[in-house]
Amino acid sequence: MEVINKAKSFTYYRRKVVNIIMLFFSFAAAIITIIPLILIFYYTISQGIAHLNVDFFTKLPTPVGEPGGGMVNAIVGTLILIGIGGAIGIPVGIMTGTYLSEFGKNKFGSLVRFLTDVLSGVPSIVVGVVAYTLVVIPMKHFSALAGGVALAILMIPTITRTTEEMIKLVPHSYREAGLALGIPKWKTTVMIVLKTAWKGIATGILLGLSRAAGETAPLLFTALGNRFWSTNIFQPIASLTVYIYEYSTAPFKDWNDQAWTAALVLIILISLLSLIFRIITRSKYKT
Amino acid sequence: MDIVKDRETFEKVQDYFKKSKEKKSSGFLNKILGTNNLGDIIFERLTLLFAVLVFLLVVFMAWEMYSHSTLSIKQFGWKFLIxxxxxxxxxxxxxxxxxxxxxxxxxxxxxxxxxxxxxxxxxxxxxxxxxxxxxxxxxxxxxxxxxxxxxxxxxxxxxxxxxxxxxxxxxxxxxxxxxxxxxxxxxxxxxxxxxxxxxxxxxxxxxxxxxxxxxxxxxxxxxxxxxxxxxxxxxxxxxxxxxxxxxxxxxxxxxxxxxxxxxxxxxxxxxxxxxxxxxxxxxxxxxxxxxxxxxxxxxxxxxxxxxxxxxxxxxxxxxxxxxxxxxxxxxxxxxx
Amino acid sequence: MDMKIHEQSEVAAAVEEIKVHSRENKISVKDLCAYFGKTKVLKNITMDIPSKKVVAIIGPSGCGKSTFLRSINRMHEVVGGTITGSILLDGEDVMKLDPVYLRRKIGMVFQKPNPFPTMSIANNVVAGLKMNGFRNKKALKGIVEKALKQAALWDEVKDNLNDSGANISGGQQQRLCIARTIAVNPEVILMDEPASALDPISTAKVEELIFELKKDFTIIIVTHNMQQAARVSDYTAFFYMGELVEYSDTKKMFTAPDKKQTEDYITGRFG
The missing domain is CATH 1.10.3720.10 (MetI-like)
Structure with a gap:
């Protein structure tokens, strides 16, 4: 009896100790995960803020060795690129998402759902290669359009899946109310269901746009880059991300410094984007 | 007075619906498509079109890369990988x-x-x-x-x-x-x-x-x-x-x-x-x-x-x- | 003697036939069976709904009363159900009508109030008109007022017509849904337990409203509350296990029902 009790209490304490160790380990892991986040933000802000001035937002880049200058062309370029990407990607994503939620309860629907998931895992550089063969080769030169097409392909999976999920969240009773009023199904879907789900869909669009704004790889050989002012979508165009890449890998100290500033501006731009979107999509009524 | 006005508005509504019904039932396309609401059909087909587009996109991506790498595939074959x-x-x-x-x-x-x-x-x-x-x-x-x-x-x-x-x-x-x-x-x-x-x-x-x-x-x-x-x-x-x-x-x-x-x-x-x-x-x-x-x-x-x-x-x-x-x-x- | 009986029943059948097609009956249901997949939820229902009266449908939950209601305006098929038999609206087979057109003639109020959350009160009322392209602003304004007055909601919301339809109380929401249904000017209104999610005061208001509405509309109301059925309806039908057990004058139904089953249910012995 004694022996059994002893053995029992030993396993009991062992279990207790293992329990505490494992709990502590998982908590420590959560903290460790946060460290790089803090470090990256700390460096981007502290290094980037040194060269953050009005010139950065109003002037063009200067040639090597000449100090100062800004990246106004890259800021505008990034906006144009995500604009083109959105103009193509948003409608395709919303329509496909609507199809999946409204009519996609069949084999083809499952296939498309599966393929959008797979598409979301395709490396962005591969999408860049496709945009190169699709747009750059026929046009025979790099262009903002090619970059926009690449970004659109990257946005489609995010927007499609969020649209589908958000439409599914709209209570069936609204749909029934619409149909019972003698409103055709398509109008019920567009004017009632989509409108009700709009806030969630907008979040998906925002996510797609802000990811696109941070993409570099698919732009390297589509939009290429441009040291001058250009808003022509059929010509190469500058972007913040490509500048960060070029300036950080260049052997010039002042370029390196500006790369940090560009990174800070990019993060600010993405945050602003999310803020503006939140204001636009804020519903008229509290719910 | 009020009642007269009410009746007028409702007659307008009724007229409107009657017209819209006539419009719908006269279309011969509806008979072909086997449904009364053309809008529903168009909407479904349109969303389907985009879904097909996304499906084709994935297939097309593979084809596009394959067709632009034939030179290298011919020259090196499977050796490319090893x-x-x-x-x-x-x-x-x-x-x-x-x-x-x-x-x-x-x-x-x-x-x-x-x-x-x-x-x-x-x-x-x-x-x-x-x-x-x-x-x-x-x-x-x-x-x-x-x-x-x-x-x-x-x-x-x-x-x-x-x-x-x-x-x-x-x-x-x-x-x-x-x-x-x-x-x-x-x-x-x-x-x-x-x-x-x-x-x-x-x-x-x-x-x-x-x-x-x-x-x-x-x-x-x-x-x-x-x-x-x-x-x-x-x-x-x-x-x-x-x-x-x-x-x-x-x-x-x-x-x-x-x-x-x-x-x-x-x-x-x-x-x-x-x-x-x-x-x-x-x-x-x-x-x-x-x-x-x-x-x-x-x-x-x-x-x-x-x-x-x-x-x-x-x-x-x-x-x-x-x-x-x-x-x-x-x-x-x-x-x- | 035998001959006479035979003749009599033939005459009765003929009278029945005439009744079905007469203007007295807004809706005639004959041999209606409804299915979900292979499950039969309604079994050979035959009943007539008289014009501008209130017909209450009672029965324990799962007896098919909601399905019956949803078969009439073809909402049953929206959730993937099928029906056999016939439902005539003014002598026209509803299965042959465009469902969109049919639902404008037969409005529906649901169990849970479901005003559209993205629209104002005014826009909720005229949603059915606006979305079908009716854009006469002056007429719309008049209709908002009239429908809200008919739904006994006007006095409570007339100063905030532009607020969200989702921000008013549950009882008000349900009356808003009734106003929304009236605004399309249907001939029949189906009500699927319209007061089951409401407090007693709101319930009383909705019941009062039903009493007013029958001047202009034919109303079919599904309820599991027998007192409510007794209070608001002219006729009552008792459904049990997908079958129509008894259908008669409400007074008779609640005082001297023909069938034992009905009596048991009404006196609370089961269900």
Missing amino acids: NSTWDPAVTQVFGALPMIFGTMLSSFLGLLIAVPLGLSVAVFLSELAPAWLEKPLSFLTELLAGIPSVIYGLWGIFVLVPWLRDTVEPFLQNEFPNSPFFQGAPYGFGMLAAGLILSIMVLPIISSISRDVLKSVPDTQREAAFALGATRWEVTKIVLSNARSGLFGAIMLGFGRAIGETMAVTMVIGNRAQISASLLDPGYTMASVLANEFTEATTDLYLNALIELALVLFVITIIVNMLAHLLVWSTERKWK
Whole structure:
């Protein structure tokens, strides 16, 4: 009896100790995960803020060795690129998402759902290669359009899946109310269901746009880059991300410094984007 | 007076509907399509069209890359995958082996660190953390996933690489002077830096998907275990074993992300097409070759070889992602 | 003698036939069976709904009363159900009508108030008109007022017509849904337990409203509350296990039902 009790209490304490160790380990892991986040933000802000001035937002880049200058062309370029990407990607994503939620309860629907998931895992550089063969080769030169097409392909999976999920969240009773009023199904879907789900869909669009704004790889050989002012979508165009890449890998100290500033501006731009979107999509009524 | 006005408005409504009914029933298209509402049909077909478009897009991507890499495919055949020479300058011989090796090794290193950490974070978030801590922590890990790759690279070049070069790599060489993994000059740039950066980047993916998978395990499983007198960790072990295939899927998704990751890796890996056991040596990945050399490809064969490399990368990521999604789905569906 | 009986029943059948097609009956249901997949939820229902009266349908939950209601305006098929038999609206087979057109003639109020959350009160009322392209602003304004007055909601919301339809109380929401249904000017209104999610005061208001509405509309109301059925309806039908057990004058139904089953249900012995 004694022996059994002893053995029992030993396993009991062992279990207790293992329990505490494992709990502590998982908590420590959560903290460790946060460290790089803090470090990256700390460096981007502290290094980037040194060269953050009005010139950065109003002037063009200067040639090597000449100090100062800004990246106004890259800021505008990034906006144009995500604009083109959105103009193509948003409608395709919303329509496909609507199809999946409204009519996609069949084999083809499952296939498309599966393929959008797979598409979301395709490396962005591969999408860049496709945009190169699709747009750059026929046009025979790099262009903002090619970059926009690449970004659109990257946005489609995010927007499609969020649209589908958000439409599914709209209570069936609204749909029934619409149909019972003698409103055709398509109008019920567009004017009632989509409108009700709009806030969630907008979040998906925002996510797609802000990811696109941070993409570099698919732009390297589509939009290429441009040291001058250009808003022509059929010509190469500058972007913040490509500048960060070029300036950080260049052997010039002042370029390196500006790369940090560009990174800070990019993060600010993405945050602003999310803020503006939140204001636009804020519903008229509290719910 | 009021009644008269009311009647007028309602007559207007009635007239309107009558007209719209006549309009609808007269259309011969409706009879062909077998339904009364043309709008519904158009709407369904239109959304279907876009769904087909997305379906074709994936197929088309593969075809597009294949048709633009025929030169290289003809010239090198399957040898492309096992040849370790990548020489665009002189002999124009292209073999992808060093890049495949570099991609796999760097991703593997990344997972080596990210998997235990990511799973622990997922366990913490889904099983242990109080609600007030779970939300901000989830938010922060998602924020980590939202940082652009090029900013990771920037941080890698100016913070991580100098730290590795001056502190970590000399330390490793001192501690393990005979290990084949830590030979050569400590540049900072190299496989180790790439692996570390990748681990930070795939960690949020692994942790957030694993968290979702764990959350899909119903609470009744936990309650049953608690009722038997299990400790919290023992309960967690049961939940983990229940969610095994889903967690494996989450890791696969992280792997898929790691092999396709371009900018951050390109910026810290050193970009040299060689196969070396030393983690301190520079390497190359499929994605970083594309980022580095695509605009410099002067000959058609060179360009074709690069596009073929993209095709190989595409096929690998598609296979990895398919497996991953099937695994995640199978777990999440099990509990529905 | 035998001959006479035969003749009599033939005459009765003929009278029945005439009744079905006469204007007295707004809706005639004949041999209606409804299915979900292979499950039969309604079994050979035959009943007439007289014009501008309130017909209450009672019965324990799962007896098919909601399905019956949803068969009439073809909402049953929206959730994937099928029906056999016939439902005539003014002598026209509803299965041959365009469902969109049919639902404008037969409005429906649901169990849970479901005003559209993205629209104002005014826009909720005229949603059915606006979305079908009726854009006469002056007329719309008049209709908003009239429908809200008819739904006894006007006085409560007339100063905040532009507020969200989702921000008013549950009882008000349900009356808003009734106003929305009236605004399309249907001929029949189907009500699927319209007061089951409401407090007693709101319930009383909705019941009062039903009493007013029968001047202009034919109303079929499904309820599991027998007192409510007794209060508001002219006729009552008792459904049990997908079958129509008894259908008669409400007063008779609640005082001297023909069938034992009905009596048991009404006196609370089961259900």
